[in-house]
Each structure stands twice: as C-alpha cells, then as structure tokens.
Amino acid sequence: MIAPCGAEAQVVLPGALRAEQSKECMTTTSTTEPILSPSLLAFIQQWKDKPGNLIMVLHRVQQEYRYVPREVACKVAELLDVPLAKIYGVITFYHLFKLKKPGRHQIAVCMGTACYLKGGEDLIKEMETLIGAGVNTVSPDGEFSVEVVRCLGCCGLAPVLTIDGEVYGNLTKAQLPDVLAKYQGAPATPAEVNAQGVST
C-alpha cells in the first residue's frame, strides 16, 4: 500500500511546475533573481541527471560565492528539481557549507593542543578587540571572518593562524595589527566579484 511513495523519484514535482514555484520563491524574497555565471550554469547542466549531483553542485556554488545564498539555493532547487528543504538539509548538515556571507578574508585560528597551550586563545581575544569579530562571526566592516580549526599540521610554529590560506606562525598579540593591516582594504578576490550579483 505504501509503495507509491517510497521512491524518491516520485516525491519530486514536474520540472516546469517546480520552476514556476521557484520563481515565486524568488520574487517574494524581495531581492533580485540571481544571475548565475555561465560556468556555474554549465556545471549544473552537466550534473543535472547524475545521481549524487546535489552535493557537487552545492560545492560549486560555495566555491563561487564562498557561501550558499538563499536565492541561489532556490535557483538550484529549480534547476535540479529538488525541494528547497532537501538543499537546506544538506547545507546545514555539512559544516563546510556556509549560510551567511563570510568576510572578504578568512582567518583560521588553530586551537590544537600545541597552539592552545602557546596562547591561541589570546590571539582570538586580541582579534576581537582589533577587528570586532569573535569565533564564527564576521567583522562589522565585512573584511574578516574568524573560525577555529584543530591543528594545521605545523605545531612547531605554535601559536598559528592562517589568513586566506597563508600561514602565520610564532605569532604574538603585538604582531597581530601589522598582519591584519596587510589584508585590510586589499583588493577583492575573484570569487567576490562573482558574488556581487547577489544581495544578502
């Protein structure tokens, strides 16, 4: 008796209809419809009918925007013909996916054992004073977002943090202002240019 509803294939709506709804989903969010880059659209087309496509596409979205904007999630729901709830189930499950727009520069402070003992926590506190952003937040000027990581694999340099992937070791509180100044107001990354079509 339950048979007709078990398979996932039967749970999705017809494509045309889903498209119709997503349009509504978009117009009622009082933001403009995102213009996906041709390469992103091509990527989605390429993966459209392959099993396991959702994660691949969401990775690609995150790569392009550095987070998954809601409007883009709606668009992906439409293009892949999946419910929006399913997308949110995935992007809230995996820590890698970000739901909020991150700062222009990513600071990752190591709190592995060595860095913790050598004063990683002091770095975080000092950072809060300097840029106004604590762990998992974005500085008010949108320049930096801060997150904690567990061991970057260079314990000899403890305490360590990375900014946009660049490693700063043996760091003291006193050195922080100079390090941060290198990034403050630095030119936007290519990913950011792409993301400008989307308001948050």
Place this chain on the structure above:
Amino acid sequence: MKNIKFEINGKAVTVKEGTTILKAAQKVNIKVPTLCFHPDLPAWAACGICVVKAEGSGKMLRACSTPVEEGMKILTHDPEIIQVRRTVIELILSTHPNDCLQCPRNLNCELQRLAAEFGVRELPFEQRLRNLPVDNTTGSIVLNPEKCVLCGRCAKVCQQMQNVWALEFIGRGEKTRIAPAADVSLGESPCIKCGQCSAHCPVGAIYEKDETREVFRALQNPDMHCVVQIAPAVRVAVGEAFGFEPGTLLTGKTYAALRQMGFKAIFDTNFGADLTIMEEASEFVERFARGHGELPLITSCCPAWVDYMEKFAPDMVPNFSSAKSPHEMVGVMAKTYYAKKMGLDPKKIFMVSIMPCTAKKYEVGRSKDMFSSGQQDVDISLTTRELARMIKSAGIDFANLPDDETCDSILGNYTGAGTIFGATGGVMEAALRTAYHMVTHKELEDVNFMAVRGLDGVKEATINIEGKEIRIAVAHWMCNIETVLDRVRAAKKANGEPAYHFIEVMACRGGCVGGGGQPYGADDEVRRKRAAGLYKDDRECGARCSHQNPQVQQIYTDFLGSPLSQQAHHYLHNKYQAKPLYRK
C-alpha cells in the same frame, strides 16, 4: 514467495521472506518496543529501542528494519537487552523537558508510556535541554522543537506521504532540529496544515493548536448563541478516546455530549455535505453535459488539498470546484438562514465546527469568502482530539450517554451520501449518485459505487450514465496526486480528450477518517474500521442521495433558489489563487 523458518525466544516460527523481526515477533504475540517506527512508513532505525539479539551475531539488531533469515535464533528479551533499551530511553529523556503534566500529550505520549513500561525511576544523565522557540505561526499546528525526540516521523510523513517538504532535519549532531528550510517559520513554509505530522508525532513536539478554552468561554457567555456541527469522520473516531472500538458509530452520543456542554443547537456537517453535493454535482453537470467550464472537475472540500493546489498546482485553479467545503456551508447558513428563521442576530451566533482536521482551523479564515454571512462564518474549528478532551473536562460520562439523541433538523438532517464524505471516494460516490439523477431524472437502483472505495492510493473507474462514459479518479494521501495531475496536464497539452471528467482528492490517507486531527494511533486497520462505520451509517440512512434530503430541498425553496443560483453562488462558493511556496 519463499517461507523462512527461524526461532524467536525458542519458538519455531515460519514467515514469508522479507518479514522483519518486529513483524514476525508480533505474529507470535511478542511485543518488541518501538519509538521511531510507524506502520505507515518504511522503517529507518533511528531510535534503537527495538534492538534484539541474534545467536552468533556480535551486535544487537534493530528489529524494525532487519528481515529474518533462515535458521536465525532471535532473543527479544533478556536483562541485557532490557538495559540497553532503558539506556536509550534515559538518553532521550536527558534532552526532553520533564514537564509531562503540562504537556498536550500527557497520558497520550509514546515516550511517557515507554518510560512507564521500563520503570524509569531516575534520570542518570545530566539534563541538556535545547532552548528552541515554539512555532505557532500556522494557526493550525504548533511545533515545539524542544520536545522533539528526532524520531523523524513528521519529516518522513511530510516528505514521503504528503510530498510537501515543509519539514526537514536541519543541522547535525546535538544541534539537529526539525524545521522548515531557509529559517522560515512553518506559516511561511509550504506547509498545507494537513496535520499528519501531528497525528504521527509520538510526543508533544507537534500538535494541534488548542482552542477548547475559547469555546468553553463562548459557552459561558450568556450573550452568545453557541451552535455546533460535527463532521462525518468524527462520529466513527471520537469513541476511541473513551475505549470504543475504532469505527463505532456514535452520532447520538456525540450530539448528547454537545447538548450537555451547553450548545443551543446541534447541526451536522453531513447536511452541509448534502448541500455541497447539490452545488458540486450541478457544477459537474454544467461542465460535463453542457460544456460550460473546464474538465476534469476537481473536488475542493479538503482545505489541505486546496492549500496544496494553490501552492504546488496553481495551473489547476480553473478545474477546481468553486463549491465551499461542507462545514463552511453550514457555517454561512447558520448565520444567515438559521439566524433569520430563529430571529437571531448573526453577530451573536458562535459557530463551532468539530472536524477530524487541523487544516480546517486555517480554512475558517482562509479568504474573504469565508466571511460571506458578514461575519466569520465558522468561528472556531476544533479537532476530534480537542472534542474528546472537552467531553472529559466537562465531566460528561460519554460511554453511558443515550444513542438516540437527535440534532436540530434545520441544518442537521442528512442522507447516506453526506456521511460517506468522511472516507476516500465518498465525495465522488455522493456526487455520482446525485449527478446521475440530474442527468437522467431517474433514481439509481444500486447507489453503491464500490470502485471508488478502499485504501488504494489512486482509484480509477469509468462510469456509464445513459451511454455516456464518465472517467473518474480518486486520490488520497498527497504523494499520489501528482501522477493524476500529470495525466491531466498531458491531456491538456495534447489538446485532446480530458484524461478524466471528475477527480476527488483528499490530503490524508483514507480521507477524513484518517485526518490529522483524529485520535492518535491510526493505521490502515483503524482507517478501514472507521470507514466501515461510515458506510454502515450510509446503509442505515433512509435516503442515500443528497437531492433526496428534505431539509436541503427546503433550504433551496426558502432561501437559496436553486443550485448555482446567484444567491447560492454568493453564499456557497469561493475563489482560489496561486500562492508562493515560501512566503518569506
């Protein structure tokens, strides 16, 4: 299919291949406790309470999802298994608020029952409650994620049974919660208010919005003339809260309880169903025989289905019957026709509907058409569960009430066609009985349309009326509707013959008898029994076709003119519009 021989607790058992340990144990009268499992849904082994041992296996197996194998030796109960189960319960309790006395599911909670059965006397683990806000934005159902045990039934029901996807697991680990996508509230989500989540939730995490106090307050107000109506499916289910078998027909006792509570007049939604059929069957004949309007005609008496259509299938608006649902018809007639006859001020009439449904709570304020008497036509809609609570708190000895209490005939008398509205296929059958008469001016010799009855998800049939073929489809349980609608769309696109002429849809499995507001514990067996109670009521009714209802004929003579008249359109019909899936 192959038979499998194996042993449970030393007893030799033979079952069909593919049978789970849980089902096999039930066959030999062994109860393995469950929490996340529900017979409506495929097992997904989330909670771990149903663990059992198998000889030779190092780990415990989940009885709900493990099929038995040849020669297996299963042990369902020993001190170690019981301790593991108790630990699972204790762990769940460590994140569950300890306020059973104030909980809507008090004495009706599966977790509470398990804790009692396992003799949990202390909570060995530190309490770590999740401080999450209550979501009461739908006006029909309330989501209290703090009470959620993450069994997943609601999400599975919403996604797989109803194809709505309003609920999903959001987050992971100890931060996991059940919520709509994109941080919207339930009221802004695609939720259709069917309430199946609330009917399947084992605890007090999703439940109907309780409005019993407002009704008691109105009953106490000497300025208010309180009137009430009961839906077809209520009379065959309310008894379950008082120890009656599902399906026991308790119309008289329910009327008597409502009178004892202080209602000035008792109406019956079945009368409204007869009125709905007069309008809807006329609409069908207009479209089918006279070619005025689009085919297929699609029924509109289920408010969760109406909400689904407006959000998910707005292309079907022209196909929808504009007839209001039966209880809305009774509501507007109470505040116009009845008020006039009795010399009452409509503003002082307080209309309460007792429904098997949570979506009716939303429907009463759905659009301005629900105010066509000049007031809100139905003031409050209660579920069957709320009615049972009211009867208990009003100190009414329900089981010993008389069975022969009658309702107020003016908006109460009904035919067999009205009462079967509560089961899937019933609206179609009732409409066909009257449409036949309208087309042929003859009465049916056999009024039973067996092809539309029963629990198959989609029922299709071709009915012959005087040489003309009518293709019909009946769907219930929302996941079944898209296949039907796709056929309609394909035929529309091809510009050919419509796929069907008439379609009935009800959002809940089994129709209203399996409604989201019905007493807890419904499965297919219960749904069948409740439906059987309605078909029994139908057989025992003197008149079995809506057009034979003398009170319905009277109301057209006195007040409405004829079906589809201007007056009838003003009071008994309504409009639909496309709505966004997400309102934020």
